[in-house]
Amino acid sequence: MTARIHRDPVAVTGIGAVSPGGIGAAAMWNTLRRGLSTAAIDDALTRLDGLRVRISCRVPDFDATTWLDSRPTARRLDRFASFAVLAAREAISDAALDPTVWDAQRVGVVMGVGSSSMESWSPEFARLAAGSASKISPHAIPRSLPSSPVSEIALDLGTRGTTYAVGTACASGATAIAQARKLLNDDDCDIVLCGGAESFGAMTVACFDQLRALSRRNTEPAAASRPFDADRDGFVLGEGAGVLVLERPQDALARGVRARALIAGTGATCDARHPVAPHPSGDGTARAIELALRDAGLSPHEVGHYSAHATSTGKGDLAEAAAVRRVFNDSPPVTALKGTLGHGVGAAAAFAAVAAIMSLEQGEIPPTANLDNLDPEADLDIVARTPRPSASTCAVVGASAFGGHNAALAIVSP
Template sequence: MDAAITGLGLLTPAGLGVEATWQGLCAGRPTARQHAVLDGLPVDFCCRLPDFDAEAVLGRRLTWRLDLFTKMALVAATEAVRDAGLDPAVWNGARVGVVIGNGSGGNVGLEKEYGKLQEGRVTAISPLTIPRSVPNMVAGEIALALQALGPNFVTATACASGATALGTARDLLRLDRCDVVIAGGSESVCSRIASAGFSQAGVLSTRTHDPAGASRPFDADRDGFVLGEGAAVLVMERAAHARARGARVHGYLSGYGATADGYHPTAPDPGGQGVQRATEMALSDAGLRHEEIGHINAHGTSTQKNDLAEALVMQRMFPSRPPVTATKSVIGHGVGAAGAIEAAVTVLALREQLIPPTANLDRMDERIDLDVVTKAPRPHAMSAAVSNSFAFGGQNAVLAFRAP
């Protein structure tokens, strides 16, 4: 059973809201900049939201109570529910679930509170430190604000978390546990501890002289990913439920595949066997053949190993070479939010029959044979598309979508 996607909400470094994000991605302008919060670190740049004012949407009291990752998710959820034409004041909340992907919780706020502890100001630490920072609160706060009273939880599969959330939400609908699920991902890793930790792991680009050119998936000169932040929320419904209320449908989530590499804590299996199994699972689940896939939104982190492993799988599985794009080239890597953001962008590409470009791909890695969209958005007729998400821990999630 396909899940109908009836509402979209997006906050990304490319823009605040669905339309602004879509326009920013189609423009293909990288958003990586140096930021004062990272001053003095080996990598002092990231991709942040432009002029995000949660208080204007949520009000001062609620905004004060929440960490950034929860604020972003709640604003995106509010946009998505409004876009779906649903009214929480009258819906049957017991049949509405919430599944949100997140990788690290409130690391931005927790870092601030830990600074007080280091300074010996224990009594200055906020009593909201734990409720603000624990990952499950992002789903709990959405339930509280929107009175979504069905299944409520967070998926944590690192960089695949958002995609895992969407696949899990689709399964809840198939099992008839819910009529509606508010699903997606939210994360900010634009913090000092995240930058330092990822930098020490050797996975961040060190192109400090050219932040805008740092995220360059599939390029021969790629040297790592760029940290980002953002949120994406999709309202998903049983197709019959959406039809019964005359809802507008943006697209359908038809297939989901999830596997583990079992290879290494942080490096991908160079042969891509886990990725291939996840892709095969998603296509089988959707009842789609490889030649029916008209577009792929790649995980495309801009690291040497990940890009090559992913490209080799796409080359093996899709000999017709459907056009590929890599959203992270523009907005950086949103970790737990990335899979949900890229899924939403894939839905928009299918709806608009237009593929946003990959930025900074100046010289293709000679080992990679893909049709990557660059320079400008490409009009393209397509009825189905795939979105890839992979993670530390060897966790893979692949989503297959159909056009409305």
């Protein structure tokens, strides 16, 4: 577990986030530090009959017409694409990049998306069912494609290099970051914007609820998302976007920019066992973590904290706990962001990557919200209630998804 096998580290020179914790990476970080849930009653869900889930984690005070420069653009974009564009703008500003002078043909965009945008399709299907096909929006297809956040970032910033979306369900954000690193290592790009984006509507809520994946704690929304807690009953849907700017370390140095962190290793596996349930032993997750550490040339004891996927579901949390115990023997400090932000699906691992970077910079690990009664089968050292000081220079982000997808990122201080 000491030799790097094939890829060089890449520098993270900029970060951006639009999350239930607020607009901007700093707002998200400050919310995470408080360890309080952002879940609340969702008015859009309460107006619909038949839905058993009435809670969610929404981006607060978000109006695309206010945050984006052009009203026609704001109306054209789906919500998840608007999040992506705004997070990308923050990330390139943070990286001190100027789109008017960069070599656009060497700038790429790779974004992960979970369920595309079922939100935009619902009213269009309603028009079709009502016999009003002529009233269907001409923007319906382009705004709802999984590649919409990618293309809209490219249009907004004028990037002309390699661009594509990846879809590994809830692991998509981590997969996108891994693929962006590969583009730099293969010399296909000099700069890559990467991460994940997600939004949801009533159809997404209904579908997840039919799978019995969502918490129905409607009377206590702030207590609903409870990773690793013995009283958990499912996750709460979240939304937003997280974007990282990746460059080769020598390129960042040449333009006088200090890396905020390095993506040193990545790993990906598949359980190939069940459409939605994880392998109970956590085998795929464990192997993904091991691959990321091997890629980074790191040993398990060098990892200062693990950012868990931990959705607050019974089987998922315990499978991941088993994986962590297998890889690390003695558990490193573990945090689970979904207690605060809910489950951002395609954006979830991007949120975790941004938070891990800020954790290494700030020297503290954010707490897991709502962990009042640790499930004894979890048996991990989970940070709860208050941030924990840490001098760590390495964090691992784990991600798992429907279809058995697993991904891991090894992030280190520069």
